[in-house]
Amino acid sequence: MSDTVHIFCPGDYRPTPNALAAPQVAEATLQMERALDHLGRKHRRVEGMLTRPHEAIDRLSGIDDPVIGIYAHWVYGPHTSDGVAGKDNPLLLASNFSGTWPGLVGLLNTAACLEMIDRPASRIWSSASDWREDGPFMQRLEAWLSTGAIAYDETPLRAPPAPTPAAQAIADAVAAEMKQRRPLAMMLGDTSMGMINGYFGPRLVVKAGFAEHKVDQAWIIERGKLINQKRIDDAYRFVVDRGVTFHYGAEGAADFTEAATREQLRDYLAVLDLADEFKADCVGWQYQLGLIGSRQPSDFAEGLLNSTCRPESNGDTIVDSTEADQGNLLPMEMMKRILKKRGLHQAVFFHDIRWGDEVNGRFVWLLLNSGSSGAYAFNHDADTLKGVHSYRQPSAYFPIPGGTFAGESLPGQITWARAYVRAGELWMDVGRGEVLALDPATRDRWWASTTREWPFMAADLGMSRDTLMAHYMSNHVAVAYGDILDEISALSEKLGYRVRLVAERAP
Numbered sequence: 022m023s024d025t026v027h028i029f030c031p032g033d034y035r036p037t038p039n040a041l042a043a044p045q046v047a048e049a050t051l052q053m054e055r056a057l058d059h060l061g062r063k064h065r066r067v068e069g070m071l072t073r074p075h076e077a078i079d080r081l082s083g084i085d086d087p088v089i090g091i092y093a094h095w096v097y098g099p100h101t102s103d104g105v106a107g108k109d110n111p112l113l114l115a116s117n118f119s120g121t122w123p124g125l126v127g128l129l130n131t132a133a134c135l136e137m138i139d140r141p142a143s144r145i146w147s148s149a150s151d152w153r154e155d156g157p158f159m160q161r162l163e164a165w166l167s168t169g170a171i172a173y174d175e176t177p178l179r180a181p182p183a184p185t186p187a188a189q190a191i192a193d194a195v196a197a198e199m200k201q202r203r204p205l206a207m208m209l210g211d212t213s214m215g216m217i218n219g220y221f222g223p224r225l226v227v228k229a230g231f232a233e234h235k236v237d238q239a240w241i242i243e244r245g246k247l248i249n250q251k252r253i254d255d256a257y258r259f260v261v262d263r264g265v266t267f268h269y270g271a272e273g274a275a276d277f278t279e280a281a282t283r284e285q286l287r288d289y290l291a292v293l294d295l296a297d298e299f300k301a302d303c304v305g306w307q308y309q310l311g312l313i314g315s316r317q318p319s320d321f322a323e324g325l326l327n328s329t330c331r332p333e334s335n336g337d338t339i340v341d342s343t344e345a346d347q348g349n350l351l352p353m354e355m356m357k358r359i360l361k362k363r364g365l366h367q368a369v370f371f372h373d374i375r376w377g378d379e380v381n382g383r384f385v386w387l388l389l390n391s392g393s394s395g396a397y398a399f400n401h402d403a404d405t406l407k408g409v410h411s412y413r414q415p416s417a418y419f420p421i422p423g424g425t426f427a428g429e430s431l432p433g434q435i436t437w438a439r440a441y442v443r444a445g446e447l448w449m450d451v452g453r454g455e456v457l458a459l460d461p462a463t464r465d466r467w468w469a470s471t472t473r474e475w476p477f478m479a480a481d482l483g484m485s486r487d488t489l490m491a492h493y494m495s496n497h498v499a500v501a502y503g504d505i506l507d508e509i510s511a512l513s514e515k516l517g518y519r520v521r522l523v524a525e526r527a528p
Contacts, residue, residue, distance in 0.1 A: 324426025
């Protein structure tokens with residue numbers, strides 16, 4: 022092994038996101054090179070952006086020297102992991118900390134993918150305009166160059182507190198119900214866009230008390246042909262009457278019309294029928310990229326599934342995990358059952374961890390996802406869809422017009438959770454937090470600088486930027502209103518997870 026560091030740039034599969042982010046990727050690469058120069062370390066670029074798994078294999082697997090990946094936009098996990106799997110040379114994932122170009126999202130997903138395949142890696146990030154002037158960043162980079170690893174403070178990683186007797190009783194009751202009738206997860210395709218960390222497989226899913234049934238996404242198209250027009254008309258009338266605001270024909274969205282929403286409702290009804298046929302308890306919906314050129318975006322349908330107020334509702338949500346991510350799907354279904362036992366509203370929300378910043382002395386995370394946040398977050402009213410806005414999904418990424426299921430999440434206490442795999446075992450991270458109401462100027466600035474069309478949640482997750490960036494095992498998080506930390510911790514342990522409370526302060 023030589024002392025030359027090789028720098029590579031993983032990318033998206035799609036050419037448009039790569040082209041849009043190219044200036045930011047180039048800037049982040051240059052920042053890393055300048056930082057290495059400052060520390061007197063030789064470096065070499067791996068040619069081109071890695072946009073396919075085979076490119077990672079071809080360009081990375083022959084390198085035995087230390088390697089640094091640059092994460093300055095959304096990237097697919099296999100565009101790193103497939104090229105470094107089975108190797109032990111030092112690997113560093115380096116990110117810009119930006120919401121506009123969410124390299125931190127790509128870093129978190131890739132780090133979790135590497136964890137899934139037992140490939141060690143370190144993480145580093147900076148939001149400084151000149152990385153060389155970021156003291157902690159440079160200290161961490163120097164440590165990695167010297168030792169091949171970066172050690173982060175693990176004080177915020179704790180065993181969960183012993184549950185109260187009442188919480189344990191609820192966890193025991195939910196576990197007993199799951200044992201009597203194992204929850205069935207209907208998987209509409211495998212995980213989306215290279216998220217290796219989001220699919221656990223039947224061996225682990227069964228150990229966690231669930232069953233899974235795979236249904237090819239092509240069935241959505243085929244079953245959609247059987248949906249009669251009256252059901253679509255009734256569904257459209259329902260969402261309009263219950264208060265959804267549609268932003269048809271807005272600037273840059275001339276092709277977003279009522280017809281697009283009706284087709285999204287066709288897909289919603291098709292999935293509803295499939296869930297009824299297979300008596301599925303919850304759904305993982307891949308959509309991207311398999312249907313992106315064939316059907317409208319799945320967002321509006323997925324938002325409805327995660328709402329009790331929806332067309333042809335039985336009064337419950339059907340927990341839907343966008344991008345077929347089982348790391349969110351399992352805790353979402355578990356949290357739903359706990360919430361119902363507690364007499365709280367059952368909706369659980371799926372979000373991306375997009376960015377964050379200090380607000381009045383608290384570190385606030387911007388949770389922002391294109392897929393499956395239900396209506397309750399926006400109105401705290403189980404009987405309405407008021408507060409839901411549907412904008413056209415950005416055409417640069419979604420060629421067929423269709424609307425989102427967006428809104429501003431209301432303040433309140435929350436519990437969050439995330440399942441993942443480490444060393445072949447299921448783990449569950451849990452924590453308490455609070456959704457905050459930002460002042461309108463800050464809210465609008467954050468929303469406009471990320472993706473205005475998507476649902477917005479500003480949340481203190483009870484952990485700092487550095488704790489999350491160093492230790493969290495996904496770019497996704499499941500969020501529920503209410504304090505159910507004891508219950509989800511106890512239920513997770515009952516089902517065989519190793520549970521980790523992530524909190525800056527001891528409970």
